[in-house]
Amino acid sequence: MNHPAPPASRRAQRTSHSATARRLLGMPEPEAASSTRTAGRTALDRVGGPVGLAVAAAPTVAFVAVDATSGLAPALAAAGATAVAAGAVRVARREPTGAAVAGLVVAAVCAGSAALAGEARAFFLPTMLLPVVFVIAYAVTFALRRPLMGLMVNPLSGGPRDWQGHPALRRVYTVSSVVGLTLATANLVVRVVFYVADQPTTLGALQVGVPVLFAVHFAVTLVAARRAAPSPVPTTR
Numbered sequence: 560m561n562h563p564a565p566p567a568s569r570r571a572q573r574t575s576h577s578a579t580a581r582r583l584l585g586m587p588e589p590e591a592a593s594s595t596r597t598a599g600r601t602a603l604d605r606v607g608g609p610v611g612l613a614v615a616a617a618p619t620v621a622f623v624a625v626d627a628t629s630g631l632a633p634a635l636a637a638a639g640a641t642a643v644a645a646g647a648v649r650v651a652r653r654e655p656t657g658a659a660v661a662g663l664v665v666a667a668v669c670a671g672s673a674a675l676a677g678e679a680r681a682f683f684l685p686t687m688l689l690p691v692v693f694v695i696a697y698a699v700t701f702a703l704r705r706p707l708m709g710l711m712v713n714p715l716s717g718g719p720r721d722w723q724g725h726p727a728l729r730r731v732y733t734v735s736s737v738v739g740l741t742l743a744t745a746n747l748v749v750r751v752v753f754y755v756a757d758q759p760t761t762l763g764a765l766q767v768g769v770p771v772l773f774a775v776h777f778a779v780t781l782v783a784a785r786r787a788a789p790s791p792v793p794t795t796r
Contacts, residue, residue: 614649616767618642618666619682623763626679634679635670642666679759686766687754690747697740706736708780716784727787735780742776 621641626634642663649659665686673682700707705723709732713722722728746769753761 614645617645619763619766623760638670680757683762687750690743693743706732708732708735712780712784716781718788731783731787
């Protein structure tokens with residue numbers, strides 16, 4: 560007569576079956592999946608979360624939409640009104656006051672650039688400086704043998720302060736910085752191409768979408784850095 564397996568045995572069997580299924584399907588282990596979700600949330604938080612991304616994109620979306628239907632002057636008014644509303648949302652969400660002020664300043668500078676130039680594409684001219692800054696930052700930190708992604712990600716990943724002395728961790732940050740430099744360079748080149756082609760709608764799409772791409776890059780680097788970080792040495796009493 561067969562007796563049912565004890566509960567502990569059944570749990571072990573289910574765990575074994577689950578592990579086999581994950582291996583066959585190429586799915587990450589639960590711990591790795593949890594690490595990935597945490598890194599994703601951290602990266603998303605760095606750009607303000609879903610609401611923060613929407614708030615940051617709102618003036619650009621309003622400008623492009625109104626310009627396409629009503630012309631430059633109404634588009635500038637729409638961008639200004641939306642920027643003020645976005646600032647109010649940031650204040651209501653109790654974000655740092657600096658974020659709300661920075662959003663208003665960026666919108667004002669972009670709108671001022673378009674107003675002075677008398678053309679919609681100039682709205683995106685000031686923000687084209689950002690990829691230039693990143694390209695320079697990547698190049699300088701490579702020259703100093705301190706990859707930029709290491710300086711940005713390591714404090715958040717909990718890695719050791721002397722991460723330059725850990726080959727696996729340094730490799731992660733170096734590869735990630737090469738990817739970041741490539742993305743920043745491509746971002747700059749594409750923006751210049753569509754600026755010269757006078758395509759404000761495409762420039763607007765880039766301005767809205769690129770932060771999401773860089774957030775994904777940040778999250779992937781954070782996960783890789785946590786996996787490559789050396790395990791802490793246990794202290795003896």
